[in-house]
Amino acid sequence: MDETLPDVRDFRLAEDIVVPLRERLPEVAVQTIGAITATVPAYAEAFAGELGAKIEKAVRAALGTFLNLVSRGAGPDPGSPLAPAIEAAYALGRGEARSGRSLDALLGAYRIGARVAWRQFAAISVSTGQPAPTIARFAELVFAYIDELSAASVAGHADELASSGRARRRRLELLAQALVAGDPPEVVIAAAERAEWAPPQTLTAVLVPERAARSMADLFDARTLHVAEGGPELPETTVLLIPDAQGPSRGHLIRLLSCRGAIVGPARPWLRARDSLTRAIRVSRLDVRAPAGGAVDTEDHLLALVVTADPQALADLRDRVLAPLSSERAATAAKLVETLRSWLLHQGRREDVAAELFVHPQTVRYRMSRLRELYGDRLRDPQWLLMLTVALAAAQAAPS
Missing domain, CATH: 1.10.10.2840 (PucR C-terminal helix-turn-helix domain)
Incomplete structure (x- = not known):
């Protein structure tokens, strides 16, 4: 980006060269959109719907911005017309991320659009008698300009993913906190909906040392919830709420947690996850040791829990x-x-x-x-x- 942008800014075309290009701009935009629609299936439906007019306008604006950039007067210009195009491309990248799409289709559309636009602009330039070096230089600038837009869209896409990822993680944290606090069902259900979290049948509370929790992110169901601190009673302890770890899955969970100093509560209906956590906390207060230094299964200590209840x-x-x-x-x-x-x-x-x-x-x-x-x-x-x-x-x- 740092190498191509000065080239775009330094290069100038005379107005008499740009005028025929500008006059044919609507035609070039239509042909560019047609090529993108035919070659990038992901955009065919978008162009056919109400969004089509907006996208056509955006393509025309991008092409027009390029012509404005290479035809303006020489000298420093703080109000460079490139800035709005970069901002629009950045916003387009963010929009793709919000729609749940990767950048493959968008970057493909940029490449196809650049080729089609260049062929049309080159044909127009040849018809007006432009010399070959000028046309070749013009080609370099077209693709440098597209590189600028692509880079801006990549940045927008990445920023949106990071931002939305942080927001969803925060919503999941709030859901986990509501569950371990034993909030009313309607509050917890609303929190789950906001976090776009699909409730399992059961949740199992697991207490793990904070240092061990950092290396366990990929071991469990993707719906596993985390509470970073177990509260004053459990300093340096992370609470995990693991979905559907009942029946045969419980044995698998215990094996996954071997040698991690974990305490595994019982599986409970997901809205009663607090009950599982309470059981795990009570066992943590007992003087019990896990077999061979592995995980403590609260089901093995029910008698101790009963006789020490009072x-x-x-x-x-x-x-x-x-x-x-x-x-x-x-x-x-x-x-x-x-x-x-x-x-x-x-x-x-x-x-x-x-x-x-x-x-x-x-x-x-x-x-x-x-x-x-x-x-x-x-x-x-x-x-x-x-x-x-x-x-x-x-x-x-x-x-x-």
Whole structure:
């Protein structure tokens, strides 16, 4: 662009040469449009509709601008006629991006238009007796001018894509924030429509370290939503809302997240994504470790979530069911509690209890005899067995 623009500005044609070119300009414009329509299918429909007249006017203006440029007087001219043409080409590039089209058709139209216009202008110039060097130089300037317009359209197209991309990313961020905040359905649905985001059946909340999130953009469904910060409770954590990761897809998701320190919530209907995030946050507070350093699946920690839902209630329950052991020495009580827990979980199978506790089956028999003395008929009461099972299983399932 920097090499061709001075050539266009420096070159001048005498007015008597430009006059016949200008008189034939409407004819050249029509022929140029005809060639573009026949050669670039993407523009055939546009030229045939109401837009056709506007495009014909634009083509005529571009050709007229070129003639104005090469026929004006010598000397500095701050009001160069090239500027409006560059602005129009830039706007045309932006319009193509807004319409969802690439620049292939537009740049093809520029090339075809340049060839056709040059042939017509050259024929007119030859008919008026212009010398060959002047005509050759004129050809260079026609194509330099088209290069200027093409470059402006490319810039406009790129700027529009960048601008619209930023705007859509922002709309997607607002949608994600509405989902994790648990906003009313009508608010979330409106946000999804503004973001042009097609709702899935379910969303699964995943907590990942911020450093890992940067390398995961291409791993998931393109509809995956991101919330850059998990809030005060989860500093340096990114929340991902991943579409349709239920059923067999959940196993695939867990494998994708291996070795990334992620916590995967349950799949929930997309409008209830907040529920999935809440579950993941609760598991993040537990002292749990992922297998082999991979992702934590919240489905593997449902018992811990249940028994820690109300820590004070759990403590009161333990105090109540362990009250019969209050007269025992601390060391003895601890062994009895351990044995009772294993006995409940193994449904009274003495050999299994002994294997778990690494003691002789006779030791298990002795301890259970003592427990029956302390608890009496309560060890046959279904309600007491339920309370004992929950309270003592919690010692294993809940974090210390």
